[in-house]
Amino acid sequence: MTTATSPRADQSLSARRILVTGASAGIGAATARALTARGARVALLARRADRITALAAELPGAVAVPADLTDDDGATAAVHTAADRLGGLDAVVNAAGVFHGGPVVGDEPTTPDQWRQMFALNVVALLVVTRAAAGYLEAGTAPAVVNVSSMSGRRVPNPAGAVYAASKHAVHAVSEGLRAELAPRGVRVATLSPGFVRTGIVDGWEPGPLRDRYTERLASVGLEPGVVADAIVHVLTSPAQVVEYALTSVDQ
Template structure:
C-alpha cells in the first residue's frame, strides 16, 4: 500500500535542489503538491512538469521570511485540496563567513529565513492539523545543527541548532495529538545553498568541500518519503544523512 498517495504536501524552497527533488519524488508516489518559493517561474515549470506526468500540483510565490506569504501558501493548499497533511520546511540559506567579518545583514537574513521561516510555517499549518487530529511537520536542519561549523559557519549553525530545538519542543507538545514531527540533518547534498556566500574565501572553501563530498539532492527526498510513509502510530523523529566520505 502506498501511504504517500493523496497526501497534501506543502514544500517551501521548492524551486530547486532538495525541495524540487522532494516534490518530484512525492508527486511520483501520488502526493498532491503545494509548492512555495520566491521564483514563481521555476515553481510554475515544476508544477507543469508534475501535472504533465499525471500528478497534481500548484505553485505559490512565497518568501518564508514574510509571515503573510507563508500563511497564504498554507491557505492555498487548504483551498485547493481541502487540507494540508504534511509541511516540509525546506527553505534555507547558507551565507558562510567568519564572524569577525561582521556580516550582520546576512546574520539577520539567516535568522529570518532559517528560523522565523520555520516558525511561520508551523504557525500557519498547525491549527489545521490540530483540527484534523493528524499531520506531519518535517523541518530541515543540517549536520551543522548537530556540531558547530566553527570558522565560517557559526551563525548558520546557530540557526540550524534552533531548528533542532524547535522541532524537539514541538514534537513533545503535539505528538499526543497525533501530529508527527521529523527533523532532517543533511550533510553535503547538492543544492544552491553552496552558492550563498558573499565572502570570497568562505565561498571558495565551501565550493571545494561540496565538490569533494556532495551527494545528489534526491538523497534527502528519499529520507522525506521514508518519514512520511510510516504508519500513523510511528513518528520518525530524526534522520541524519551525509556522504559516506564526509567527516563533518
C-alpha cells in the same frame, strides 16, 4: 537514525496533500518530485514564482503558491492558499533555507543583515509556516511535519559556518518543542539532518577562497538533493512511532 516503539504498516503517500517550502530548487524541488512520483499532491511554496510555476506544470496535481517566507503575513496567507487549493494538508516539509558563509570577525566576514536573513528563513519562517498549517494537519491523514535541519545543527564544523550552525541548532530546539506540543494532537514532527548537499548554496557568494573551499567540499562529499528527498519520503512513509531521522554524508 530512526526511533520507534513498535512495528506498524508504512504510511502510503497516495493522495496525501503535502506542502513543501523552498520548492524552487535544491532539496525542496527534489522532494516535490519524489513525493508526486509516489502519488502525493504537492503545494510548492517559494519566492521565485517562475520556477515553482514551471515545476508545478510538470508534476501531476501540484500547485504553485509564490511567497516570501520571511514575510510573516505573506507566509501565513500562502499556507492557507495551499490548503484551500489542495483541500487540506496532511504534511509539511520545511525545506526552505539559506546559508551565508563567513566568519563573524575574520577575513570575508558575514554581515548583521546576513545573520538576520539566516534566522528569518531558517527558523522564524519554519515556525510561521508550521503554526499556520497546524489546524489543517490535525484534520489530515497521518499528519506530519518534517523540518530539514543540518548536521551543523549538532556541531559547528568551522568558524565560517558558525551563525548558520546557530540557526540550525535553533531548528533542532524548536523541532523538539513542536514535537512535544503537537504529539498530543496526533501530528508527528521529524527532523532531518543531512550533511553537505549539492544545492547551489554558494552560487550567490562572492568569488574568493571561502567559496572555493566550500565548492571543493561539496564536490568531494556532497549529497545529491535527490538522496535527501528520498530520506524525506522514507520519513513520511515510516510508521507513526518513528520520531526522528538523521542522514549524514561522509565528512572527514
